[in-house]
Amino acid sequence: MIDWIIFLPACFALNLACGPSNLLAMTNGARSGIGFAQKAATGRLMVFVPMIAISALGFGLILTASPFVFGISKLIGAAYIIWLGISLWRSASTINPDEFLGETSSMGSAFRAEALVALSNPKAILTFAAFFPQFVAVEAYWQSYALLGVAFLVMEAVAILAYASGGQLASTFAASKIPTLQRISAAVMCVFGALILVTPQPIAP
Structure with a gap:
C-alpha cells in the first residue's frame, strides 16, 4: 500500500523546488501569460511520462550504475541549461518594459525548450528511479508505480501554474523590473547548470 501521507508532501516539495524547468514556466508566464506557460509546459509533462515508464522498467539504474553514461548525460544537460540561461540573459537587454505584458513568443520554441530542459536534466530520471521505489507497493508494482506517476504529474502541473502565475504577477506589478x-532567472539557471556538472553519481537504490 502506498504511503500517501508521506509521499504527497515530499513529492510536492520536489515539484515546487526552484529549478530550470520552473524558471522557464515563470519566464513564459511573465512574457506571454499563464495559459501560454501551461501549454508550453506540456512539453515537460510529455517527456516525464516515458521517463517514469523507463524508471519503472528499471532502466533508470543504468544512469546510476554507469559512470560514463551518467557523465555524458550530465554534461549534455548542464551545457544546454547554461546555454539557455545565457540566451535569457542576452534577451533581457531587448525587453521594453512598457510593451512587455502580453508579449508573445513562439509556442513551438517554448514547447521545445520545456521538453529539452526536462530531458537534458539527469536528475529528473534519477528522481523517478530513486524516489518512487521507496513508495511502491511490491504486491502491486505496476499499478502503484502508475499511481505515483499520475500523482507526480498532477502536482507538477500545479507547480507550473504557481510559477507561471508568479511570473505574470511580476510582469503586471513590477514591469519596470522585468529585465532585472x-x-x-538567467543567472540562477546558469548556476543550476554548473551544479549539475559537479553533481556526484548517485548510488543505485
Missing part, C-alpha cells in the same frame, strides 16, 4: 528579474 529575467537576468536573475
Whole structure:
C-alpha cells in the first residue's frame, strides 16, 4: 500500500523546488501569460511520462550504475541549461518594459525548450528511479508505480501554474523590473547548470 501521507508532501516539495524547468514556466508566464506557460509546459509533462515508464522498467539504474553514461548525460544537460540561461540573459537587454505584458513568443520554441530542459536534466530520471521505489507497493508494482506517476504529474502541473502565475504577477506589478528579474532567472539557471556538472553519481537504490 502506498504511503500517501508521506509521499504527497515530499513529492510536492520536489515539484515546487526552484529549478530550470520552473524558471522557464515563470519566464513564459511573465512574457506571454499563464495559459501560454501551461501549454508550453506540456512539453515537460510529455517527456516525464516515458521517463517514469523507463524508471519503472528499471532502466533508470543504468544512469546510476554507469559512470560514463551518467557523465555524458550530465554534461549534455548542464551545457544546454547554461546555454539557455545565457540566451535569457542576452534577451533581457531587448525587453521594453512598457510593451512587455502580453508579449508573445513562439509556442513551438517554448514547447521545445520545456521538453529539452526536462530531458537534458539527469536528475529528473534519477528522481523517478530513486524516489518512487521507496513508495511502491511490491504486491502491486505496476499499478502503484502508475499511481505515483499520475500523482507526480498532477502536482507538477500545479507547480507550473504557481510559477507561471508568479511570473505574470511580476510582469503586471513590477514591469519596470522585468529585465532585472529575467537576468536573475538567467543567472540562477546558469548556476543550476554548473551544479549539475559537479553533481556526484548517485548510488543505485
